[in-house]
Amino acid sequence: MLAGSSQFTNPAQSTGAVAANVIPATTPAGTSKESLNGPVAVGRRWSGASAGMSDYLSDNPHRMPKHTCSSAGSDANIGRAGRRDKRGAGSVECLRLASAATRGPARLSAPRLTRRHRSGITAMKRVATWLLPISLFFTMGQAGCPVQQFGTAFRPAPAIVVNNPSGTSRSISFSVDLTLFPDAVSINWDFGDNSVASNLPPSSGRVIAHEYAADGRFTVSVFIFGRDRLLAQSQTSVQVLGPNVPPIAAFSAVPSADSADPPRTLRFDASASRDSNGAITNYAWDFGDNSPAGSGQVTTHTYATSGRFTVRLTVTDDRGATASVTQSVAANLAPTADFDFAPTGPEAPQLLTVNFDGTLSVDSDGSVISYDWDFGDGGTGAGPTPQHTYAIQGTYNVRLTVTDNLGGQANTTKPVAILGTRPFVRSISPIAGNVNVTVDITDLSGGNFAAGAAVRLTRNGQSDIPGINVQVISATQITCRFDLTGAALGDWNIVVRNPDAFEGVLTAGFRVVQADRVRLSTSEGDIVLQLDRVAAPGHVNNFLRYVDERRYDGIVFHRVPPNFVIQAGSFRSIGGTGVSPRLEEVESLPTIPSEANNGRSNVRGTISLALRGQDANSGSSQFFINVKDNLNLDTGPPPFTVFGEVVSGLDVVDRISRVRTGSARVLLLDGSITTFQDVPVEDVTILSARRE
Missing domain, CATH: 2.60.40.10 (Immunoglobulins)
Incomplete structure (x- = not known):
């Protein structure tokens, strides 16, 4: 079977030929009984052996098998009584050597020996003790005793045969000859690629096949084990070549x-x-x-x-x-590339459109079949006579590449100077406007803007929206206004057209969005506000939070200076008269930062947040609606942020602005009482504030 390691655990290992086990007649001095279990031990037991030898054999009965030998052509059987077979022609009784691994465990009875036998045995034991590694042959006994071989029997290392090194498969078959190893009980194989087969019986381990995963040279080893020892090992080298994969040609x-x-x-x-x-x-x-x-x-x-x-x-x-x-x-002989160019139109050289002519290119051994142009501004073209329009003036390196009928190519490059006034648009601010609102464009930036340039918004399927009050500040900046009444929601293109009819376009540069609307239901009527999230997103979010949390419900307009503004947001009526407070301050949300100078102005009908003192970042709950144009509030100090306008109910605003006013006592959050002026004598209350 296969194991995961090529290391074997048999108690004795050797390389090359290994002799049968021999037990010496006597144990050499300093040698333990266990050390005699090595691969060269052979033993023989005689009658009258020394006490030391008898003890050794008694402790290791498996070392000596019972045996029958022949003398003078007839058997002289030695029984457990130790008598010589009467049929034997001699006085000696003998035992043949055998491998304990082959014979298995056995115990011999001691034969009876004469004094002469004992003398011969003593001499033999001394020789066997010191000459164990050498093959020794002794003639023992008296006349009539057969000659016995005593010593080791060396066996050569077994050869590994590679049976099918065909070079067309990675499956290789190996075999080992076990003729000299009839005592083999198991075989281990190491295939040299970290794969092993272990503890195989000789019947199945003698021939084995192995599939290699890759080509290469591998060292294959075989280990032959007896019952308790390594009998022999051998190795060979094998070149593994799988089926040849043909090469791939390319050039x-x-x-x-x-x-x-x-x-x-x-x-x-x-x-x-x-x-x-x-x-x-x-x-x-x-x-x-x-x-x-x-x-x-x-x-x-x-x-x-x-x-x-x-x-x-x-x-x-x-x-x-x-x-x-x-x-x-x-x-092929390569072609020759050449071209010419000329501006077109009645206003050359101011025009930015150029005609190119590549028919000057020739091919001496064929014909030019294609023309490829690089106009130097990122644009490309094809054909012998293309036309190209540049966005701005400048000098461009134009490259023409021609190809002939056999694939040969050539190219040439020439500078082309453009002296046009085509405008281009880089950016716009603000980038969006609320539908149904007029938006002020404070910075339309780009280049080549000429005096008298016109601006418009365009969108597929929609009517153009012309710019109002267009001012060309410089060649790089324009300001204007767009009336977005009825404009389709979504992206629009910004087009700037110079008087010479050249145009610059910023595609999808401006967006029309739906404005947030809030209805203030007051005791004097309804006011509809349209909030400008583009101009002042923070102020719009703040105002809508007060609306959504119903914080404006029940609030009164507490300040109505004549022909100026109407103001509300922080006070409610508690009905006091005389010296008693009539109004009470309510809790406000945290203040928000200023968003002034956003392109919106404090004109009639617009809504802004009120501020505390000179702090532009103190706005929170209080708001006011301009009754008239108050442009001085745009700059302040502090400047006031416009975040919407009245789209319905401006008459209600006017009605509130005309109510009779006077002074009133007001209870502040800190518990102090103060007096306000311009307070409506009769409460003007916000009954509810809701999104539309």
């Missing part, structure tokens, strides 16, 4: 860059060819013009005439496989 062909080469010389490069399981050893070229074949990975060839030729490359790998590829190449 490129370009005109030679070497000025010393004659015209129509091509450089061929086959370095893109490859072989996945080997190496390419040969490159053969057929240049398609009946010339001698070429060789080498990189080569050059000069054609005698212009034209197209089919070139074949054949590559051969290190195992003889071949592959070919063909490619059509052109041997």
Whole structure:
């Protein structure tokens, strides 16, 4: 079976030939009984052996098998009584040597020996003790005793046979000859690729197949084990080659860059060819013009005439496989590129449109079939006579590339000076406006703006929205207004048109959005406010929070100075008269930062947040509606932020502004009482404030 390691755990290991086990007649001094379990121990037991030998054999009964030997052509069987078989022709009784691993455990009875036998045995034990590693042969006994071999029997290392190194498969079969190892009980294989097969019985382990995952050279080892020891081991080297994958041929062909080469010389490069399981050893070229074949990975060839030729490359790998590829190449004289240009129109050279003419290009051995233009401003074109319009004036490097009928190319570059006044639009501020509101454009920036330029908004399927009060501040800045009444929601293009009819466009540069509306239901009537989230998003969000949290419900207009503003947001009536407070201050949300100078002005009908003292960032709950144009509030100090306007109910605003006013006592949050002027004598109350 397979194991995950090539390390085996048998108690004794050796390399090469291993002898049968031998137990010496006596134990050498300093040698333990356990050390005699090595691969060269052979033993024999005789009657009358020394006490030390008897003890050794008594402790290791498995070392000596019961045995029968022959004497003078007939058997002399030794029984447990130790008597010599009467049929034997001699006085000696003998035992043949055997391997304990082969014979298995057995115990011998001691034979009866004469004094002469004992003397011979004593001498034999001394020789066997010191000459164990050598094959010894002794003639023992008296006349009539057969000759016995005593010593080790060396066996050569077994040969590993690689049965199918065909080079077409990674499945390799190995076999080992076990003829000299009848005592083998198990076989281990190490295939050299971190794969092993362990504890195989000889019947199935003698021949084994292994599938390698990759090509390469591997060292294969076999280990043959007896019952309790390594009998032998051997190894061999095997080259594994799977089925050969043919190479892949590929090459490129370009005109030679070497000025010393004659015209129509091509450089061929086959370095893109490859072989996945080997190496390419040969490159053969057929240049398609009946010339001698070429060789080498990189080569050059000069054609005698212009034209197209089919070139074949054949590559051969290190195992003889071949592959070919063909490619059509052109041997050609390159064309010559040239062009001319001229402005068009009645106002040249102010125009930015140029006509180009590439028909000046020629090809001496064929014809020019394509013209490719790079106009130097990121624009491209094709054809012999294109027209191109530049956005702004300047000098541009125009490049023409021509291609002839055989694929040859040439190019040329010329500077083209443009002296036009085409405007271009870079940005606009603000970038959006509320529908049904007139928006002031404070900064339309770009270039080449001419005095008298017109501005408009355009959108597919919609009528243009012309700019109002267009002012060309400089060649790079314009201001204007757009009336967005009825404008479609979404993106619009901004177009600037100079008096010479040249236009610049910023695509989808401006957006019309739906404004937030709030209805204030008052004791004098309804007022509808349209909030400008584009101009003052923070103020709009703040105002809508008061509306959504019902904080304005029940609030009174507490300040109505004549012909100026009507103001509310922080006080409610508590009905006091005389010295008693009539109004009470309510809790406000945190203040918000100023968003003044947003393009909106404090004109009649607009709404702004009131401020505390000179602090422009103190706005919160109190708001006012301008009864008339109060442009001085735009600059202050402090400047007041406009965040919407009245779109319905301006008459209600006027009605409130005309109510009778006077002074009133007011209870502040800190518990103090103060007096306000311009307070309506009769309460004007916001009954509710709701989004529309």
